[in-house]
Amino acid sequence: QKEVEQNSGPLSVPEGAIASLNCTYSDRVSQSFFWYRQYSGKSPELIMSIYSNGDKEDGRFTAQLNKASQYVSLLIRDSQPSDSATYLCAVPAGANSKLTFGKGITLSVRP
Amino acid sequence: KAGVTQTPRYLIKTRGQQVTLSCSPISGHRSVSWYQQTPGQGLQFLFEYFSETQRNKGNFPGRFSGRQFSNSRSEMNVSTLELGDSALYLCASSHGLGRFTGELFFGEGSRLTVL
Numbered sequence: 001q002k003e004v005e006q007n008s009g010p011l012s013v014p015e016g017a018i019a020s021l022n023c024t025y026s027d028r029v030s031q032s033f034f035w036y037r038q039y040s041g042k043s044p045e046l047i048m049s050i051y052s053n054g055d056k057e058d059g060r061f062t063a064q065l066n067k068a069s070q071y072v073s074l075l076i077r078d079s080q081p082s083d084s085a086t087y088l089c090a091v092p093a094g095a096n097s098k099l100t101f102g103k104g105i106t107l108s109v110r111p
Numbered sequence: 112k113a114g115v116t117q118t119p120r121y122l123i124k125t126r127g128q129q130v131t132l133s134c135s136p137i138s139g140h141r142s143v144s145w146y147q148q149t150p151g152q153g154l155q156f157l158f159e160y161f162s163e164t165q166r167n168k169g170n171f172p173g174r175f176s177g178r179q180f181s182n183s184r185s186e187m188n189v190s191t192l193e194l195g196d197s198a199l200y201l202c203a204s205s206h207g208l209g210r211f212t213g214e215l216f217f218g219e220g221s222r223l224t225v226l
Contacts, residue, residue: 032213044201046213049214088153099215
């Protein structure tokens with residue numbers, strides 16, 4: 001059973017700061033990792049995916065993967081109040097379209 | 112193009128009753144997955160259907176069941192409801208073919224309250 005841990009949180013940062021969200025996973029053979037964002041009262045949506053070690057940047061968002069440490073993180077630069085949401089880390093769990101999700105980190109960006 | 116549609120959005124049941132939830136995936140998507148979301152456990156995988164066949168199953172008791180129809184619409188059923196079944200039930204669709212990109216398209220969910 002693949003495990004995904006998101007132990008830090010809730011997280012509160014001031015507007016304009018960098019928010020750092022962390023996730024660890026148990027299965028060393030995991031090859032791909034995903035970050036979903038869920039606004040309060042809404043459903044999750046995919047915002048970032050990362051497949052190889054290092055950084056992947058998309059606008060204000062950067063996903064970082066360290067397979068040796070089994071660690072994946074999401075950095076949000078210039079945080080905005082609209083970034084306030086729960087961020088879920090996910091890994092594929094076997095074949096097909098199954099994902100195992102972490103419990104999420106709730107981010108609050110203070111104006 | 113229309114998103115994933117779930118019905119009903121809200122429902123209240125009493126212990127011992129059963130409930131059926133419905134999900135219509137995005138047109139062209141053949142995979143439908145169901146997740147249970149609770150504050151304590153987060154998002155937990157229930158099962159996945161593809162072309163009317165269950166492809167994956169999570170660690171839930173047999174009271175939780177599902178099916179998929181030839182038009183890819185899916186239903187899940189929970190029998191003999193317990194208080195702990197109170198949750199948001201999310202349906203997600205994807206193409207289901209080839210390499211999984213990790214992108215699931217979620218519906219707005221069905222919020223079940225068991226009294």
